[in-house]
Amino acid sequence: MAELYKQVIFDALGNDRKNFEEKRRKLIADISGQNNSLTNIRALLLSNDIDIEDYKIMKSKCEDKIDRLEAQLKELKTWLVLKVI
Known part of the structure; x- marks a missing residue:
């Protein structure tokens, strides 16, 4: 019975870990996309x-988005650390 309980816990944590990795990859890709946008805006x-005012507005929006994503x-x-503990 203990072995079954242990397996259920590992399965649940495995699913959480998989969801964590998917969300993490998406957030990192979104951050990378915003950094690419900043590079394009600078170019x-x-x-x-574009003029300096437009640049400042676009830069600010990208930086705000990056801050939220981070x-x-x-x-x-x-969340993952708390889940594991």
């Missing part, structure tokens, strides 16, 4: 395709 500014990633990692 537009350097090529004079906070979600940190929260996700904290």
